[in-house]
Amino acid sequence: MYEFKYHRPATVRQAANLLVKNEDAKVIAGGHTLLPVMKQRLASPPHLVDLSHIGGLDGIEMKGRSLVIGATATHHAVATSAVVGEAIPALAYLAGLIGDPAVRHRGTIGGSLANNDPTADYPAACLALGATVVTNKRRLKAEEFFQGLFSTALESDEIVTKVMFPLPKKAAYVKFRNQASRYALVGVFVAKRPSDVRVAVTGAGADGVFRLTSFEEALKKRFSAKALDGLTVPATGLNSDLHGSAEYRAHLIAVLARRAVEAATAKS
């Protein structure tokens, strides 16, 4: 890694000030994306601002009809939280699929969203559940927040502080793992919400997480796997690489969407 200065602010305000004062400073929490990137010298921020010691940034609670998860809540905390398990079990399930147990003890939801890896799991959940990403400056709807491969709406001095999830009526996530990296080759999150149905796909899009509107319309008419009979996904706009062609991903999306709907409707 290249040299850097490590900072441990006690508040979000202090953290934001550090970002303002130090151009090219980067925020870190669990570090399980940033540190590997820095070790490969793909990034060399001269300052690291560690958020993990800021009190109150890792809470998990219900606020009215929304589940609110603090930005530094670890994947382990979300996966094992009774509150999440009660409110949106599909989200707890998703968190438990990220990485491995040791990674889940460090990785955070804020980090996952701010990074917007095209094969990450949380972006699919946020888009499907219609989450709101709250930062130290504003509130962003999921659609506005995710802007493409590794790209979000976050400004250089903006820090994710929490994520608010309205409760769905039914939801499920199905992840088809890349056999080597274990990231999502394709991951589909389905949510039946009071007003609509959303189907969000990760791993497959050439430009990151996206919603599958044709499937959403079919499921809005009837929330059943049968409603997806005959529906296919075009390969255009999908990623083709050594792990799978765009056509293979397109096929997988349709398969996983059906499985997700079955899982969502099977819950007792």
Place this chain on the structure above:
Amino acid sequence: MAKISLTVNGNPVNANVDSRTLLVQFLRENLHLTGTHVGCDTSQCGACVVHLDGRAVKSCTTLAVMADGHDVKTIEGLAVDGGPLHPMQEAFREHHGLQCGFCTPGMIMTAVDIVQRKGHDLSDHTIREELEGNLCRCTGYQNIVQSIAAGAKAMAKA
């Protein structure tokens, strides 16, 4: 350089380190606790697993400065040198849970963490899933799984 203060295997440690120092480097090179290994250096293999505040973490993907003010336990901290082995270590010995031994400290530290989270009666399926982040190139995992199942039960009696 950054000043850090932490507890390692129950002992207070103070040091001045380059911020870039990984926790695994600090443990191995500064403290000479070489039981923790660097396998892949890319967060995948688990040879570097230690306990940070009681939880298994990959020390190759943690900075020493991030451990400042925290509690670290390495494989060396599971039992007193010269004293009886920790029940999980004993299980690996009894059930031949290793060949070259390179992954073993990470396997054992992960195993102890599994027991802390999932209890003492672990199915093979659970163990295999929980070992997602630990790779072994020698054994094919068979005896590792058996060792962990036995070690988990033995930890209940300890």
